[in-house]
Amino acid sequence: MTRRPARLVRVLSSTLAAGTLLSTAACSDDAGAEGTRVQGVTASRAAAQRQTPSPTATLSTDGARTALITEADIEDDWTQVKDTEAKSWHDSLLIGTVDVSDFLTAKAQASDCQRLLDSLFDDDLLGRPSGASELRGFRQGDSRLLYQVASYDRTDPQDSLNWMATLPEKCDQFTVTDGKERRTVQVVEISLPQVGDARQGLRVTVQGSTGGDEATLTLDVAAVRVGDDAITVTAGGLDGDENDSAQQAVRQGTQRLKDVLAGKSPAASPTD
Template sequence: MTRRPARLARAVSCALAAGTLMTTAACSGDGGTDASRARGVTAEQAAEQQRQTPSPTATLTTDGARMALITEADIEDDWTQVRDTEAENWHDSLLIGTVDVSDFLTAKAQAASCQRLINSLFDDDLLGRPSGASALRGFEQGDSRLLYQVASYERTDPEDSLHWMAKLPEKCDQFTVTADDGGQRTVQVIDIPLPDVGDAREGLRVTVRGSTGGENATLTLDVAAVRVGDDAITVTAGGLDGDENDSVEQAVKQGTPRLKDVLAGRTPTPNPSQIE
């Protein structure tokens, strides 16, 4: 195969990619060393900057959503991953019931928000039904469970749901739910802090006190949602053993960069990301 003259090859390369830092360096007479130094950037540094710059956000696929899921190594303590089919069927009966409208000053409006909360916790769709790809993974530790979901909301707006979540500690700070058997449960909602990750985020702790199987019980759930563009991570963790706030924080801290990597066309590292 006939090789093109070096000068012609260099000229064609410059014409095709004019304007980028690396091309400017490559088109200089001595391989770009002087041009790079003039900008205070070496050719190696320029290459590293280009490698670290995320590509345009891609549409999340089902395979991508699964790739973005966390593993046991990403969360602290002794969580054990369960089968996906088992996690899909996790529903806590303490979350079934009708909100008592008489608990609220503005009645129907506030009661509707609180009803939406307990319904979405039971159905595992805190941000609404995904309009695109989605994947979930479940973990167990004693009597506690952690459900981690990655989903695309490309035709809906996860930001609206985050705004709704942000108002719940005020609107639904405490209310009563009446179960089908007439039993009453007290629900309290407070906000919890989350690591500064993603484009937007909200965290809640929901405590339900009532009875199950004829015995008094307290269900504590820590809930987090993190938006990355039109996609989002949701984490729900807890049970009768108490709060799981540390594990929720760790999940979003390690999981958000995994989702960002997938959307940038990169394969997430198999080991937990070290983010301070």
């Protein structure tokens, strides 16, 4: 893994005709009723998404630390690393400038894709936390898992989740250039356990070369909102995706955060 160069720091029915005027009017009424119903359902879903029934106690630094997952939460052969090592993880395959020519709407879409890569490199997928923030890293072969708990009480993590939801369409496939090297990036949506107040998952695949060597980086990225707080998980590496571990981290981590916000001690981590 390399440090990011300074020059790249902030640069992942047609409509059927009715036979008669009466049937046209009837169809129009039906369509209007259906449109109203659909709008109502959409509005209800949006309102439900913005509700925060989970505890909203202020997350302290100690609380965020307590809410972090452990090796037992993700099982397999993951080994926890020192915090200083986890904070220094920056993958060079994520460095580069998005090729604007890949996009129909050019700068607008390219900007979203550049933001994705930059936020994955900088470990701030939901933006900079406005409150307490803690992270923990795990290693397994050439794969890594970074888990973060943070408070966004003066910002809105839901805005970032909504932005993430647009990326599989906006950034489904694009090219990144880094000097003479060109890499292909693909972004698809992944499902997550139905936990927290809102959630979004992505799989980001980067294919290309670094230092002249061909490589493929696969990352499963997940974010879950619990009130004004959130957890984020980034898992994967050159060995391929780590979806099972990411799913476990999301499930166990969300419950740990909810317990902390409710003033409870998180349940003991599962054991084999």
